[in-house]
Amino acid sequence: MAFLRWIFGLLMALIVVYSVCVMFYYTPETHSSREAMTEALQRLRCAKLRRKFSGIPTARRLNMKRFTQELDDFLNCLYKPNTTEQELNRMRLQFCCNATGSIFLTKRNTAVNQTIPYETTIKSTYTMNPDIHSMLPEDVPWSGRRLGRCAVVGSGGILKNSSCGREIDSADFVIRFNLAYINDSDVGLKTDLITINPSQIKHEYKNLEENPDPFVERVSVYGNASLAIPAFAYTFCTELSIRALRVLHPVRPQQPVVFFSPEYLRTLDRFWKGRGLKEVRLSTGFALISTALELCESVHVYGFWPFGNDLQENPLPYHYYNQFGPNRHMHSMPEEFVRLLQLHSKGALTLHLQPCSSDEP
Ligand SMILES: *[C@@H]1O[C@H](CO)[C@@H](O)[C@H](O)[C@H]1NC(C)=O
Ligand SMILES: *[C@@H]1O[C@H](CO)[C@@H](O)[C@H](O)[C@H]1NC(C)=O
Ligand SMILES: *[C@@H]1O[C@H](CO)[C@@H](O)[C@H](O)[C@H]1NC(C)=O
Ligand SMILES: *[C@@H]1O[C@H](CO)[C@@H](O)[C@H](O)[C@H]1NC(C)=O
Ligand SMILES: *[C@@H]1O[C@H](CO)[C@@H](O)[C@H](O)[C@H]1NC(C)=O
Numbered sequence: 001m002a003f004l005r006w007i008f009g010l011l012m013a014l015i016v017v018y019s020v021c022v023m024f025y026y027t028p029e030t031h032s033s034r035e036a037m038t039e040a041l042q043r044l045r046c047a048k049l050r051r052k053f054s055g056i057p058t059a060r061r062l063n064m065k066r067f068t069q070e071l072d073d074f075l076n077c078l079y080k081p082n083t084t085e086q087e088l089n090r091m092r093l094q095f096c097c098n099a100t101g102s103i104f105l106t107k108r109n110t111a112v113n114q115t116i117p118y119e120t121t122i123k124s125t126y127t128m129n130p131d132i133h134s135m136l137p138e139d140v141p142w143s144g145r146r147l148g149r150c151a152v153v154g155s156g157g158i159l160k161n162s163s164c165g166r167e168i169d170s171a172d173f174v175i176r177f178n179l180a181y182i183n184d185s186d187v188g189l190k191t192d193l194i195t196i197n198p199s200q201i202k203h204e205y206k207n208l209e210e211n212p213d214p215f216v217e218r219v220s221v222y223g224n225a226s227l228a229i230p231a232f233a234y235t236f237c238t239e240l241s242i243r244a245l246r247v248l249h250p251v252r253p254q255q256p257v258v259f260f261s262p263e264y265l266r267t268l269d270r271f272w273k274g275r276g277l278k279e280v281r282l283s284t285g286f287a288l289i290s291t292a293l294e295l296c297e298s299v300h301v302y303g304f305w306p307f308g309n310d311l312q313e314n315p316l317p318y319h320y321y322n323q324f325g326p327n328r329h330m331h332s333m334p335e336e337f338v339r340l341l342q343l344h345s346k347g348a349l350t351l352h353l354q355p356c357s358s359d360e361p
């Protein structure tokens with residue numbers, strides 16, 4: 001009898017343990033216990049990677065193999081925007097640099113005969129003459145309004161075969177760089193602001209005034225997008241930039257040529273140097289991501305990946321349209337990338353480094 005009671009007790013105990021296990025492992029949905037476990041572990045791993053990448057100090061001494069594997073895992077985690085963090089960055093950037101009122105030289109913020117110190121050498125100055133002043137825009141092209149969902153599209157080879165064109169084109173405001181080609185399903189077509197590097201004018205359009213057609217054709221691909229030039233970064237930039245303005249102003253009035261305020265770029269440079277970003281000068285890409293953090297509701301970053309292999313370790317061209325790298329004496333793209341990764345991990349912006357799925361945005 002005692003033996004039977006003992007067997008019965010053992011059976012009951014087993015049933016209880018089994019039910020508890022079932023209750024613990026099986027969620028009310030169709031998940032199997034294995035999936036639920038994996039999910040819990042996955043969430044832990046994501047939280048760990050988020051902490052790690054939020055505080056990643058530098059790109060020096062990175063073990064690239066491990067770094068790209070962990071980054072690939074992290075990018076498969078659920079992305080959490082943090083609106084507090086977004087507002088903090090917006091306020092910091094507005095306070096230091098104020099893109100809202102001063103990103104470009106306009107009739108509103110620049111007077112005739114005003115002395116404009118250069119971005120990199122404030123000992124050199126430019127005096128705004130009435131002729132050039134008359135061609136400045138009245139105000140910034142978006143005149144103070146918040147820019148919604150912005151896509152900032154770098155030229156990284158990571159965009160090749162990405163199928164991100166449709167997702168990029170669905171943004172409210174699209175920023176591109178250096179007259180990058182756009183005829184392609186990987187990068188999209190919509191363009192609201194595109195930069196021109198004065199060196200491009202120098203090297204690719206030598207007789208701009210005598211033969212403007214190739215240049216006019218090249219920029220007309222971008223429809224009504226503003227063309228932004230760092231005309232007062234270095235003294236050699238100014239004449240080239242003014243040449244572009246003179247050529248385009250009469251024939252493409254719907255497409256304003258705008259000059260970056262050297263004061264804005266200088267304060268932005270100082271802002272990031274104060275946060276440990278040591279390089280000669282910020283890249284225009286990084287500068288305009290900062291601008292977007294101030295002006296846009298949300299910021300999506302594409303094509304910023306300064307490494308030679310993708311996340312699956314396949315080799316990549318440096319740009320999606322050519323092989324030429326940046327000036328390594330001037331910029332430190334890996335250090336800038338680490339800052340972008342910090343911002344992504346904190347929920348301040350979204351980095352896109354994987355192919356886009358066809359059924360999104
Ligand atoms: C969002 O960012 C703020 C400011 O950095 C931070 O205090 C807060 O913990 C973050 N929230 C989450 C859910 O991570
Ligand atoms: C930024 O510039 C705008 C327009 O010039 C001005 O109204 C605003 O007060 C400035 N904001 C800050 C924080 O300086
Ligand atoms: C700018 O300077 C020129 C030459 O010094 C002068 O003739 C002109 O009146 C000035 N214009 C303004 C608006 O100050
Ligand atoms: C893109 O796809 C083409 C065709 O499938 C392939 O030849 C090329 O290597 C791919 N390029 C990159 C960078 O993935
Ligand atoms: C886009 O332009 C590049 C360079 O001009 C060219 O090589 C490529 O074939 C074009 N692609 C398409 C889809 O037209």
Ligand SMILES: *[C@@H]1O[C@H](CO)[C@@H](O)[C@H](O)[C@H]1NC(C)=O
Nearest residue numbers: 222223224225252253254255
């Ligand atoms: C470009 O500007 C022209 C002239 O202002 C306007 O008619 C046209 O609708 C604009 N196109 C787009 C795509 O906004």
